Amino acid sequence: MYLLNNSNKMFFTFILFFSTLIAISSNSWFGCWIGLEINLLSFIPLISSPFNLLASEASLKYFLTQSIASINFLFVILLKMTFLKNFLMDNFMSIMINSSMLMKMGSAPFHFWFPNIIEGLSWFNNFILMTWQKITPMILLSYYFNKNFLYLMIIFNIIIGAIGGLNQTSLRKLMAFSSINNLGWMIFTIMISENLWIFYFLMYSFLISIMCFFFFNLNMFFINQLFINNIPPLIKINLLINFFSLGGLPPFLGFLPKWITINFLMNNKLYLLTFLFIMMSLIIIFFYIRITYSCLMFNYFKMKWLKISLKNNSLWLMNFFSMISISGMILSTFLFL
Numbered sequence: 474m475y476l477l478n479n480s481n482k483m484f485f486t487f488i489l490f491f492s493t494l495i496a497i498s499s500n501s502w503f504g505c506w507i508g509l510e511i512n513l514l515s516f517i518p519l520i521s522s523p524f525n526l527l528a529s530e531a532s533l534k535y536f537l538t539q540s541i542a543s544i545n546f547l548f549v550i551l552l553k554m555t556f557l558k559n560f561l562m563d564n565f566m567s568i569m570i571n572s573s574m575l576m577k578m579g580s581a582p583f584h585f586w587f588p589n590i591i592e593g594l595s596w597f598n599n600f601i602l603m604t605w606q607k608i609t610p611m612i613l614l615s616y617y618f619n620k621n622f623l624y625l626m627i628i629f630n631i632i633i634g635a636i637g638g639l640n641q642t643s644l645r646k647l648m649a650f651s652s653i654n655n656l657g658w659m660i661f662t663i664m665i666s667e668n669l670w671i672f673y674f675l676m677y678s679f680l681i682s683i684m685c686f687f688f689f690n691l692n693m694f695f696i697n698q699l700f701i702n703n704i705p706p707l708i709k710i711n712l713l714i715n716f717f718s719l720g721g722l723p724p725f726l727g728f729l730p731k732w733i734t735i736n737f738l739m740n741n742k743l744y745l746l747t748f749l750f751i752m753m754s755l756i757i758i759f760f761y762i763r764i765t766y767s768c769l770m771f772n773y774f775k776m777k778w779l780k781i782s783l784k785n786n787s788l789w790l791m792n793f794f795s796m797i798s799i800s801g802m803i804l805s806t807f808l809f810l
Contacts, residue, residue: 481518489605492632493568494607501586502550505613506543509577512609513539520598531593539577546573561805567619574610575626579649580656582626588637588649596689599645603652604678607659611670615663623660628749630657635753638760642696644688648681651719654757658734658750665737673730680719680727683794687712690787696764700771708788711795713765718798720758726801 492515496508513536521532552562572583579587579602590605591599614623634654641647663670688748690809691708693699718725723732731754738747 485515485518489519489601493605493609497612499720502553505609506547506550509543509546509609509725510545512606513543516606519601520594520627526591527593528595531590535590538590539574542573542576542774545569545576549573563617567617568622571614571618571622571626574614575715577654579653580626581653582659584633584653587653588646591645591649592643594645595639596645596685599648600682600685603648603681604674607656608674611659611663611674614660615667615670618664620664623664625656626660627746630654631749631753636755638757643700644696647696647764648684651757652681654753657753658731661738661746662734664729665734669730669737673734676727677729680715680798683715683798684719687715687791688795690791691734696767699764701770704768706792709765711791712768714795714798716765717758717759720761721754722758724803726797726798729801 489512492508492511494508495511496505499505499508500550517536520528520535522528549566551565576583578666591602595600607733632653634650634652634657637653638647638650641650657675659670659677662673687708688694690706691702692699693702699709714725718727720726721731734746735750736746738750
């Protein structure tokens with residue numbers, strides 16, 4: 474609602490979406506760089522707030538990290554123009570461009586800024602940062618990538634995303650490490666086919682949007698709020714369903730894109746990578762189960778801090794999203810038959 478009532482925010486949101494289209498439809502690297510810069514300069518006013526010190530700090534950190542990635546990218550573009558006929562530089566330049574794009578989307582091992590910035594943002598800005606802001610770097614990555622380098626980055630992402638989330642008490646940081654893990658899957662899907670990446674990205678965006686919508690409506694930022702606050706049992710069950718779907722547990726909707734990716738891995742005899750993907754997904758499902766088990770089973774005897782009261786529209790939407798999460802996998806199984 475704040476976005477709809479604020480013309481500045483609406484303007485910068487429009488520029489944010491438009492800049493992505495500029496970058497991905499450009500026919501030169503320089504045009505892509507301009508699109509990325511417009512994207513950066515339109516996102517900073519959306520996340521900065523004079524009333525929130527954490528948001529101001531997050532916007533400054535975001536600007537610095539994205540500027541470093543942009544400088545690196547521009548340097549490689551100029552280098553590419555200079556050494557156009559030199560094939561020895563090609564390998565180095567592909568790694569440099571890939572590194573810039575990975576840094577822009579918060580991929581491991583360039584991920585150190587990502588959880589810190591997410592911690593200072595609202596749930597709506599978190600959703601944009603975890604979904605829309607990944608589109609441009611991912612598509613630019615698909616244009617010109619170093620296969621061996623990306624395999625290494627995929628392994629980094631899935632391991633750091635799973636291990637990093639184990640000791641987190643903040644829901645925003647938990648979503649950040651989950652995003653890093655999913656980024657490993659998405660980088661692999663973009664190496665396979667763009668259609669599979671689009672499908673995975675849409676599924677992931679849908680599931681992240683549900684989680685952000687839930688936490689925004691419940692006004693929750695930390696794990697202990699899930700069992701200290703007085704949440705209705707139906708909402709707790711909905712949270713459990715969507716957590717499991719995001720983790721990729723069958724028969725929920727989130728399992729479908731992961732299932733297709735694992736099928737491709739097995740068909741191409743990439744057994745070690747398949748093993749890593751599955752094991753790290755199990756770790757992520759473990760800490761989701763830990764949260765939901767505490768939320769459902771933990772009995773807090775003291776007076777509840779806050780009674781959650783939701784509007785009928787919000788409750789109806791939550792139930793609807795949960796139904797899609799449950800039934801999506803069953804419907805898709807019939808489609809494949």
